[in-house]
Structures are given as structure tokens and as C-alpha cells.
Amino acid sequence: MAEINNREQDHERIRAVCAQVPLIDAHAHNVVELDSNLPFLVCLREARGLDAVRQSLAFQRSLKELAVLYGCEPTLQAIEQYRQSAGLSAISHKCFDAANIEFVLLDDGLTMDKMVSIGWHRKFVPGVHRLLCIETVAETILNQGIQANMRWTLESFDHRFVSTLDSYPFCTPLLSAVVAFKSIAAYRSGLRINPLVSAQESEDALHENLRLGSPVRVSQKALVDFIFIRALEVATQRGIPMQIHTGFGDKDLQLELANPLHLRAVLEHSTFAQSRVVLLHGSYPFMREASYLAGVYPQVHLDFGLVVPKLSVRGMRCAVSDLLDLAPVNKIMFSTDGYAFPETFYLGAKWSREILARVLIEAFDNGDMLLEEALAAADGILGRNALEFYKLDGRVADVIEPKPSAEYTAVKHVRLLLADGSGQRRCRVIPLERFGGVVISHGVGYTKACMGMTSFSDIPAADSGLSVVGEIRLMPDITTKHRLPWFMEHEAVLVDMHVKPGVPWQLCPRSTLRRLSQSLKREYGLVVRAGFESEFYLMKQSTGPKKWEGVDTTPYCSSAGFNASSAILSEVSSALLALGIDIEQMHSESGGGQFEIAMSHVPCLTAADNLLFIREAVVAIANKHLLHATFLPKYNAAAAGSGSHVHLSIWQGASNVFMARGPGSKYGMSKLGQEFLAGVLHHLPAILAFTAPNPNSYARIQPNTWSGAYQCWGRDNREAPLRTASPPGVDSDLVSNFELKSFDGCANPHLGLAAIIAAGIDGLQKHLQLPEPVDVNPSVLEAGKVSRLPSTLGQAVKALEADKVLWEHLGTPLVTAICAIRKAEVEYYKDAQDSEEFLVERY
Helix, strand or coil: CCCCCCCCCHHHHHHHHHHHEEEEEEECCCCEECCCCCCCCCHHHHHCCHHHHHHHHHHHHHHHHHHHHHHHCCHHHHHHHHHHHHHHHHHHHHHHHHHEEEEEEEECCCCCECCCCHHHHEEEEEEEEEEEEEEHHHHHHHHHHHCCCCCCCHHHHHHEEEEHHHHCCCCCCCCCEEEEECCHHHCCCCCCCCCCCCCCHHHHHHHHHHHHHCCCCCCCCHHHHHHHHHHHHHHHCCCEEEECCCCCCCCCCCCCCCHHHHHHHHHHHHHHCCEEEEEEHCCCCCCHHHHHHHHHHCCEEEECCEEEHHHEEEEEEHHHHHHHHHHCCCHECCCEEEEEEHEEEEHHHHHHHHHHHHHHHHHHCCCCCHHHHHHHHHHHHHHHHHHCCCCCCCCCCCCCCCCCCCCCCCCCCCEEEEEECCCCCCCCEEEHHHHHHHHHHHHHEHHHHHHHHHCCCCCCCCCCCCCCCEEEEEEEEEHCEEECCCCCEEEEEEEEEEEEEEEEECCCHHHHHHHHHHHHHHCCCEEEEEEEEEEEEEEEEEECCCEEECCCCCCCCHHHHHHHCHHHHHHHHHHHCCCCCCCCEEEEECCCCCCEEEECEEHHHHHHHHHHHHHHHHHHHHHHHEEEEECCCCCCCCCCCCCEEEEEEEEEEEEEEECCCCCCCCCCHHHHHHHHHHHHHCHHHHHHHHHHCCCHHHCCCCCCCCCCCCEEEEECCCCCCCCEECCCCCCCCCEEEEEEEECCCCHHHHHHHHHHHHHHHHHHHCCCCCCEEEEEECCCCCCCEEEEEECCCHHHHHHHHHHHHHHHHHHHHHHHHHHHHHHHHHHHHCCCCHHHHHHCCCC
């Protein structure tokens, strides 16, 4: 009896480690929004189009598991109703918290409708890294070439393909860092890869594939082999692994060609003796073949994601047990193969823990393992093997011998962050317990007067329609909640303004931008993406007559200037990455102590949200270093101005439809792009009341300062307020986006982008036509050739008051308040002395 009890205690120790170890999810895909066209039913099956899936054992089991998790009836309808009522953020928290995943590696090459960004997942998983699908890279390159009328040769394609693979950051903390390549050759022509495929065979296959039409889907065997071999060469040289789809999948896969034994020619080739490959999905139903390969080839490792949880319980147990027959335990890794739905991550994690515990207990009972070896195997397979194999940053917690972290800082408060009508950032700070218990559902009361306040007073502007009477609710948007890297005791979350929970207030900036974005999507199927270039000064206290001065006197793109402030800028960069914000570049600007951070393009609402977090981060981190940061457009009449230039493009699905060539196109733009830009140009004088909202803004918007002082547009004309751009990788006769230069750090970014979209919609509705581009400095043109934009805020307000279209799209209450605020600013600052000294500390 004692022996039985001891054995059961040993079993419990194995189960405990399997249940508690933080997981390294080594292969998964992005989650999608709740309103994606991807049906939730695919969450519970592997292949598409199987009507009988509801009768499968895995489906019925998973339905019950999710019902328990959500506390609802075990029916598909009940679970879907719960998902819709709870929202994506809530179900993601529930699923990822229950899964206890510490790192996830995401292959974003599987494109799905309304797929969220890689950075989004960092709200739920501490470590998120990227897998790069090589076939997707190749297809993107070929399709871009077709759009640019490029005549591909194998040599030109090879150069572009290899240089693209080499251009990605590897094994760094960057959000875009790649930790492994991935191949889906099994889906294209199978795994019988020829490592000696000739250049002529590959060239013929390339041309044959291109003849099949656009968009290109790489399918010709010699081309598939060539791409696989070249990518594996790059991976081997860079010391990163390549994951390979093996075994079962959708019905367009030829299963017999997905047997990993076909890879032996590659594994035997001397070029790849030092390669590291991972056979995904346990190679089901070829588990024994996979186990054999891992046992005899040092390059081969295994991953059993998808086998768990898509099979029956018996099937999962047998599959994992088969992998362990020959493969060393330190070469076996876990993944969920989660995709689209947070539930797939939960189910994969739950059943991997359960199945591995059963298999290891069986191995222990059979005498294959000692207890300590079984415990170490559990820790390795679920976490440590992948942590070491993929060279991930950080450490997995040691659940066999837990060690509390002395560096851990608990979150104590949550900041509710907003920007008002004058562009100032304001916040309420809530204890964490109250935030989770009350505020998420009911919000926080806030005076309506907030949207009528000016930069100089906390009293609402006269004639704004707002007074000290009346209250709104600040409702947190949980999808924007982040821990603040510069003050780890606090989180911050952006808020919407509601009349009552669930009813947006007409003056809410975020709701206004969201509404106009939805209108554009509903009427035209278009999404505007934006990327800001945010300029600011780092300042120290002055010994002269002014309170503040720049930290250096270096010129544009000065290396010395950047070196002097590199500690601050590096901390800012790290903080933004932790907030899920991708940076394209940073550099010193023309003013002494002036810098610029350029962000990647994202959907407009996210871009505006990100800009608020960027301003918060820069100011807070500068303060930590006993400096001050300001985004004020013109802090000193003699210094260069600071803008928040924004680059905009319009998209349908995954395609940039702003650029085009052929029928209907002109200036490298599609007809849609021309009309949208024409609308923005037509309404630009009124838009300035939103994008340049302070009298100080107009000290910056002057001729010959690259700030856009005239109502015109130009191709790469930096004196034009609207500049069409052809960045690297885009053919010179195409433009991928346009830049609005007359946007600055006093602007509420949500209101500025809302005004731009409203103008663009008007251009589309009325089919407005662009005038000829201005290809010279507009200040040298004769009078009447081009008009001066408003040179004062007062003129911009008059233009807004006369612009009935913006009133209609943005709403009378909002535009009334904005006009009143701007008039109050004009009146106050016309007699104010040294107003820059005051505004530097507001912006």
C-alpha cells in the first residue's frame, strides 16, 4: 500500500510540473477581431469544409472545455453569444491567463480577415516574437515586382529574396525580430526537396509560375525547392532555425508528400550539416518517421502543436508517445498552433499539459525514466527546450524549485488617459482594485467642460456649448491598456467619452475618429493607415533670459547630437517597443536638441492612440533624466519648428490602393487616391483648425521652412503641405502615401485624423479632381498661381466656420466647441508676452 501511495505521489509531482510550468508556445498565428469573416467553427477543427466536424470527438470535447471556461451551456451558440457579449479583450485575458504562456512565436504569414498586429498579443503574453514564412516573403516580392512592371530573372529574384531575408533583425528584443524561418513547402509541391536543383530548372519554374498570373502563388516544384534551399542557407549562416510544416493540414495538401522522410536528401547534404530544423505538427500521421529523423539527425527537432488538441484523447496520447520512442527529450517542443481565436491557445495549452503528464507518467511507470528525469522532461518539453533552442530573451520560471523575483513590481494604479479639445493630455488615476471591479464596466465621471478647455485655462471657452454643468463617463478601452515601462507601478489605458456606458458622446475624439473610419469602410471598403513623424526638443534649464534651451547646438542628423542624448532615446525606444509601437527610425533634427521619431503605419485609430503614448513616453523619460521635452511647434522664434507630420495611405484588405498605374491612374495614384487627396487639399484651410490648433502653430507654418505654407500638393516637394511619397521599394512612378506636413504637437491626433478622413470622404463622394502638382518652391510662383494657407489661427477658424462639409461629418456640437476654443486662444495670446515659455510646459 505504501508503495502505491508513493507512486501516486510521484505521479502528482509530474502532473504538478506539467500543470504549472510557464509555456513557450513555439508556433502560432495571429488572433483576429471578433467581427472577422472567419467563422468561429474553424477554431474546433483542422481542415476547412468538413460539415461533419460537429460529430468529431475533438469538437465535442472542446465544446465542453470552453463551456466550463466561460461558464455557459456547452453549445456552439452559447459560446458564440458569450464571445460577442464579453468582447475580444475579455476572452483573450481569460484564455491566455488560463494558458499561462510566457513566450509565443507568431507566424503572421497566414493572412486572415481583420487580423490583429503582432504587438497586440503583448497585452496577454509577456514575450512575443516573429516567425517568418519564406514562401510569403517570396510571393510578396514577386507581386510587388509585377505591380512595378519588373521583368524578373532568377538572379534578380534571388538577390531581392536573400537581401530581404537578411534585412530582418534576428534574435533581438525588437517587436519585428525574427527568431526562426518557416516553410510551407509541403502545401505547395511537397517535401521531396532537391538540394541540387539547378539554376535553369529554377529559372524555368519562376517564369512558368509568373505566367500563371497575379497574385503569384509559388507552386512550381523547382521554384519551391529553390526558395527552400536559399532560405535554409540564410538561416544556417545566421544561426537561426527553420520550422517546416509536416504531416496533416488542410485538404489542399497532398499528405503523402508531407512525410518528413522526404527531407533526407536535404539533411544528408553537407551544406546543411549545421542547420537546425523543426518538424511541425508532430508530422501526424508520420510520428514514428519524425521520431526516427530526430533520433539519427542532429539537425532535426520536433514540435507537436496541432496534434494536440485536434485529435481524440487517445490519438493525442499515442502521437506524443510515438514521438518519444526514438527522439531525445531535449529535442521535443510544445506549441499550441493557436490561430485566429484565443480559445485555440487555451485548448492547445490545456491538453498539452494533460497529455504530456499522461505520457511521462507512463514512461516513468514503465521504467523508461526516473522521477527526476520525468520532471526535467516536462520542464524541457513545455518550456526550456524552446527557450534555449530559439535563444529567446528572458528565462522560464523554475516551477520545480520556485524562486520569487526580488525585482517584481506590482501594478497599483491605472491611469485613464485622454486628450482634450486643445490637444493637452489629461488623466485620472484609479487604484487597480477599483479599476477591475467598477471602472471597466461603469467608467469614471468627468465634467463635460473638459472638451471646452483651452491651453491657458481650465474654464470652458465662451460659446463652446459647454459649461460646469453636466457629466460624461470615461470608459476605458481595454485593448489599449499597457504597463508603463518608465513607472512599473502604473498601467495606462485610453478612454472613450460616453454619455452613459455604451453611448458615445458627440464630442469624444476617439469615437469621432472611429465613426468616420467606419463610414469610410462601410461606403467604400477603405481603411486609412497613418504613420506619424513626431518631432520634439529635449531641453535643459537655461542660464540666459529664457527658462529653457535645447540640450545641444548640433545640426540636422548630427551623430554627435544623437550620441549626447542616446541614453534617453534608447530608453524611449525600448519603452515604445514595450508598448507595442513599432519605430521605423530616429534621428536628430535641425534645431539644437531637436529629435524625430518616425513610426510604422497602422490603422488611423491605432496611430492616434500611439501618438499619445509616444508623447507620454518622451516627456516622462526626459523628466527621469532631469530634462524637459516639448512638442510645441515653435518654442523659440530663432529655432527650427517641430511638427507631427503624418503619412497616410488607403487600403482595401491587404492592398494599398492609393498607388496605381494603368487606366484611371494619374501621378502614380489610383482614381480613389486622387479623389481622396483632392478632398484633403480642398478642405485643408479648415483642417488646419484641427491639425495646427494653437496660435503658436502658425509661427511654424511659414514659407521656406518645409512646413507647408501654401494650398498645393507636390511630388516629393517638401515645401508643399501635401507631399506624395515613393519610399524605398516602391517604383519611382508610383506613390504609396501622401504626407501632411501641417500637423503639429498641439493637435489632438484623433480630431486631426478625423478631419482628414472627413475631407477625404467628401473627395470620394464628389469625385473631386486634383490640380496639377507644384514641382517648385511655391513661394517663387506668381501671385494667383497658388494660394497661401491660413497664416493665423484666426484665419483657419474662419475657414472652418465656412466649411459646411466638415460640420456635417464631424458634428455640430464638436465643431462648435472647437471654434470657440480656437477663438479664445486667438484672443488670449494676441497680447500675451513670452507665451512660448508657458506653452513649452503644456505641450
